Amino acid sequence: MIFGYVRVxxxxxxxxxxxxxxxxxxxxLNYKNIYIDKESGKDFNRENYQLLKSLLRLGDVLIVKELDRLGRNKQMIKEELDYFKENKIRVKILNIPTTLIDLPEENEWIFEMINNILIEVLAAIAEEERNKIRTRQAEGILLAKQEGKYKGRPLAPLPEGFEKLYRQWKEEKITAIQFTKLLNLKSRTTLYKYIRRYENR
Structure with a gap:
């Protein structure tokens, strides 16, 4: 069978x-055999991708428009492609023309070698681009903070009763363990995050 995978x-x-x-x-390629995910390509824990992967069988063909639609992490892409290869699932990537060529089995090793090189290069480029985007975002946030323009995500409100219990804790009327339990928090790490936030207002 022929399947398609799309990701935005x-x-x-x-x-x-x-x-x-x-x-x-x-x-x-039938529309019902095209699986679509609308989420990041940072890993492969995507609902429809995992569903598609569970349906693919020996001899099936998977078509993807571009390598980075499959994923962006070079090592993870390599692992996925190795999985398909081991399970005799043909992967065709439209922006890597050599993956589209059908050859007799005795000559396939030539194109497999070329494909591996191209995939390695393109995956590295995709990963580098992702790192650049992260760097630009971080630089933009830093600049906005320096100019007093960055608001960030609104923080969740402090737990109910926090201020009263905080005063009791500061006055050593209750311990940090008691403070944590009274707020129904999972750990003291979470408690100290709230304390730092409260003290740095």
Missing amino acids: SSKEQNEERQIKALKDYCKE
Whole structure:
């Protein structure tokens, strides 16, 4: 059977461009066999990807528009491709033309070698791009903080009764363990986070 996989990074992004590319390449690809995820490519813990992976069998073909639609982490991509190879599942990546060529078995090793090099390079580029985005985001946040423009995510309110119990703790009327239990917190680590937040207001 022939399957397609599509991924966009958020619910707001449109997946139709990828679907069209898969359908244009393979007219036999049925819409019901195209699996779509709308979430980050940082790992492979995606609902529809995992469902698709459970359905793929020996001899099946998986088509993806671009390598980074499969994932962005180089090592994880390599592990996934190794899994497909071991299970005799053909992966075709539209932006890696050598993955699309069908050859006699005795010659496949040549293109497999080329594919491995290309995949290694493209995966490294995708991972580097992701790191650059993170760096730019961090630099942007730092600059916004310096200019007093960065608000960040609104913090969750302090637990009910925190201020009263905080005063009792500061006056050594209760211990940190008691403080934690009275707030129904899971750990003292969480308690100290709240304390730091309260003291740094």
